[in-house]
Amino acid sequence: MSTILEFFKKSLPEKKEVTLALAGLAFLVFGWELRSLFYNFPAFALSYSVGEIFAIAAYMMSAALLETAIVMSFALFMAVILPRKLFAEGFSYKAFFLFVGLAAISIHLQFVMNNQPKIAFLTRELVIGLAIWILLSLLTHFVPLVKKIILDILDRLTIFSYIYIPLGALSLLVVTFRLLW
Amino acid sequence: MTLGAAALAARPLASHLDPSTGSGHRLGRDSSAPNVFVFVFDAWCADHLSIHGYPRDTMPNLARFAERAFVYHNHIASGSFTVPGTASLLTGLHPWAHRAVQLTAGGVTRAHKDHNAFAAFSQNYNTMGYTQNPYADIFLYQFEKYLHTYIPESAFNLESRMLSSLPIFNNDAQMAFASIENNILRNGKGTSGSLYLGMGARLDGLSKYAKTRRAYIGEYPAGVPIASGVFLLDELVNGLGAAIREIKAPTFSYFHVYPPHEPYAPRSEFARLFEDGWTFPEKPVHPLSLTLYPREEALANRQRYDQYLAAWDAEFGRLLEEMKSSGQLETSIIVLTSDHGELFERGEIGHNSFLLSSPIVHVPLFISLPGQMERKDFYEFTSAVDVMPTLTNLVGLEAPAWADGRLLPGLGGEEDPNRSVFSLDAKTASSFAAFKQYSISITRQRHRLIRYQYSNYEGFEFYNLDDDPEELKNLFPSNPSLAADMKGELDQTVADFNRPYEKKN
Numbered sequence: 001m002s003t004i005l006e007f008f009k010k011s012l013p014e015k016k017e018v019t020l021a022l023a024g025l026a027f028l029v030f031g032w033e034l035r036s037l038f039y040n041f042p043a044f045a046l047s048y049s050v051g052e053i054f055a056i057a058a059y060m061m062s063a064a065l066l067e068t069a070i071v072m073s074f075a076l077f078m079a080v081i082l083p084r085k086l087f088a089e090g091f092s093y094k095a096f097f098l099f100v101g102l103a104a105i106s107i108h109l110q111f112v113m114n115n116q117p118k119i120a121f122l123t124r125e126l127v128i129g130l131a132i133w134i135l136l137s138l139l140t141h142f143v144p145l146v147k148k149i150i151l152d153i154l155d156r157l158t159i160f161s162y163i164y165i166p167l168g169a170l171s172l173l174v175v176t177f178r179l180l181w
Numbered sequence: 182m183t184l185g186a187a188a189l190a191a192r193p194l195a196s197h198l199d200p201s202t203g204s205g206h207r208l209g210r211d212s213s214a215p216n217v218f219v220f221v222f223d224a225w226c227a228d229h230l231s232i233h234g235y236p237r238d239t240m241p242n243l244a245r246f247a248e249r250a251f252v253y254h255n256h257i258a259s260g261s262f263t264v265p266g267t268a269s270l271l272t273g274l275h276p277w278a279h280r281a282v283q284l285t286a287g288g289v290t291r292a293h294k295d296h297n298a299f300a301a302f303s304q305n306y307n308t309m310g311y312t313q314n315p316y317a318d319i320f321l322y323q324f325e326k327y328l329h330t331y332i333p334e335s336a337f338n339l340e341s342r343m344l345s346s347l348p349i350f351n352n353d354a355q356m357a358f359a360s361i362e363n364n365i366l367r368n369g370k371g372t373s374g375s376l377y378l379g380m381g382a383r384l385d386g387l388s389k390y391a392k393t394r395r396a397y398i399g400e401y402p403a404g405v406p407i408a409s410g411v412f413l414l415d416e417l418v419n420g421l422g423a424a425i426r427e428i429k430a431p432t433f434s435y436f437h438v439y440p441p442h443e444p445y446a447p448r449s450e451f452a453r454l455f456e457d458g459w460t461f462p463e464k465p466v467h468p469l470s471l472t473l474y475p476r477e478e479a480l481a482n483r484q485r486y487d488q489y490l491a492a493w494d495a496e497f498g499r500l501l502e503e504m505k506s507s508g509q510l511e512t513s514i515i516v517l518t519s520d521h522g523e524l525f526e527r528g529e530i531g532h533n534s535f536l537l538s539s540p541i542v543h544v545p546l547f548i549s550l551p552g553q554m555e556r557k558d559f560y561e562f563t564s565a566v567d568v569m570p571t572l573t574n575l576v577g578l579e580a581p582a583w584a585d586g587r588l589l590p591g592l593g594g595e596e597d598p599n600r601s602v603f604s605l606d607a608k609t610a611s612s613f614a615a616f617k618q619y620s621i622s623i624t625r626q627r628h629r630l631i632r633y634q635y636s637n638y639e640g641f642e643f644y645n646l647d648d649d650p651e652e653l654k655n656l657f658p659s660n661p662s663l664a665a666d667m668k669g670e671l672d673q674t675v676a677d678f679n680r681p682y683e684k685k686n
């Protein structure tokens with residue numbers, strides 16, 4: 001057991017790197033969820049009470065929190081199983097680029113794909129995404145100015161996680177109460 | 182598949198619990214009053230029925246039913262897609278009044294949330310609602326306090342993709358639906374609120390659909406029918422039949438089924454029909470066409486749609502037999518109609534369009550009364566908003582004061598060539614403000630005026646529907662006096678419905 005824990009301790013990225021990546025991820029996930037909420041707000045306002053709109057917002061923020069946790073766990077899992085130099089070192093920006101890339105693919109697919117999944121099409125999207133991810137990671141790794149800019153951005157995004165994460169936790173509590181009572 | 186009592190009461194509704202709203206059915210109803218069945222076939226275009234002059238015999242069982250029904254040959258939907266079309270049908274209100282005009286609308290405006298067919302019937306009738314279309318289901322949720330029995334939209338599907346119907350959400354089903362299905366994990370058009378899981382869920386759904394499609398490739402060579410979940414036409418009708426068998430008079434039932442909505446999925450025995458070489462008149466691509474489909478593709482889709490209509494008609498025939506054997510056919514008021522039509526012209530396929538050309542709003546309306554033995558035809562224009570007030574009048578209930586519609590000809594009303602019938606598409610409009618971008622049409626005196634008001638295109642089209650039913654020759658540039666008169670009425674209507682919102686701005 002202690003060997004497994006030791007392995008994880010060694011393999012996991014540094015706390016500071018994880019915090020920065022989490023900030024970037026929470027910004028993307030909560031930002032997109034809020035965009036959806038505000039996009040539909042005019043329709044909600046017509047037919048739902050203020051309390052019901054808050055309930056919908058609570059569901060959406062809870063989902064964003066859970067999604068942040070799931071995707072972050074996935075990134076940490078990748079960091080553990082991949083060679084340390086490939087992902088765990090420079091985890092903050094490498095994970096952030098991964099999140100941005102997956103988000104771009106996801107948004108693009110939602111706009112263009114409304115029929116059966118075409119394997120060739122999905123593969124092309126993933127290959128392009130992977131190529132861009134490698135390019136950006138290398139650029140950030142080898143060009144100090146780019147690295148500084150990216151890390152500064154992530155650092156500033158941290159402030160949003162101080163809002164989003166508690167908001168998500170509070171929303172999860174509200175939803176739990178609604179489902180139980 | 183059979184539908185048990187448990188499925189019929191899968192989700193307890195407020196009306197079961199609140200004696201002030203819907204428990205009148207326990208106070209003793211007149212069991213000799215006729216049942217009322219409203220069947221809505223989604224995206225069902227009247228132009229594709231031989232009874233209205235279409236050269237292909239797409240729906241012979243329907244034609245048989247029509248021999249004992251009131252047939253409205255020029256019935257017009259109030260909207261061009263499910264949300265406004267269904268809202269108008271259920272409320273008797275024009276889209277600008279109920280304001281359910283957006284694709285993801287949360288329902289009708291609060292001012293009209295108690296103004297609907299279920300409310301009108303619930304004091305004297307049991308009420309039942311079922312729809313396979315999640316966008317129509319929004320209204321069943323919104324009107325649930327007047328619904329005595331709600332059948333979940335996935336009740337007759339092979340699978341349910343609705344997370345909100347899981348038992349964990351029983352205490353909060355409406356909010357869970359509005360949040361999850363309508364926002365977080367959307368399955369249809371539009372983006373999901375969930376950035377990553379939304380796409381994952383969508384890919385998972387599509388992958389499962391591909392598997393199901395392979396499993397049923399022999400039975401459904403063009404693909405399996407799918408609404409929010411996959412379903413089979415015969416299973417759907419079996420489910421409806423079971424639900425109908427359990428109905429106790431008097432009940433007002435609303436059954437909104439997905440066929441013939443795309444994807445058009447005829448069973449194998451219908452998938453080779455209409456290979457007749459018949460072609461539809463060529464129409465120019467419209468400046469507002471979103472897709473610019475080539476004509477060949479439109480023709481192929483039209484043929485597939487016709488095959489799907491024929492396949493659905495066969496199942497509908499089975500449903501009629503079922504209703505006949507249970508006595509419901511002879512003793513009930515039966516309404517067949519649609520929320521909107523379907524386009525295969527001007528660069529468009531389907532109904533995701535800004536156009537208000539005839540096929541997208543010209544929908545069937547057949548009404549059969551108890552014991553009716555002969556057919557009655559009406560050719561003047563009627564509106565979807567007329568259906569609800571007509572039904573309340575037929576069963577002797579007070580006509581709802583809020584409704585915009587009037588009584589249908591032959592069922593309490595008279596044919597009126599000077600009556601103005603409207604359709605509106607304002608899917609990009611803000612619900613808060615005056616409508617600035619919209620398509621609107623007015624039809625009267627056998628003529629139709631369409632106004633397109635968009636930032637990238639503005640224009641009027643005016644057609645003589647007797648001489649030019651295909652709407653090929655736009656007479657508006659020649660400035661006929663009737664066009665000017667109808668434009669004046671249209672302008673006034675727009676000004677009237679926009680005024681309250683302009684004052685606020």
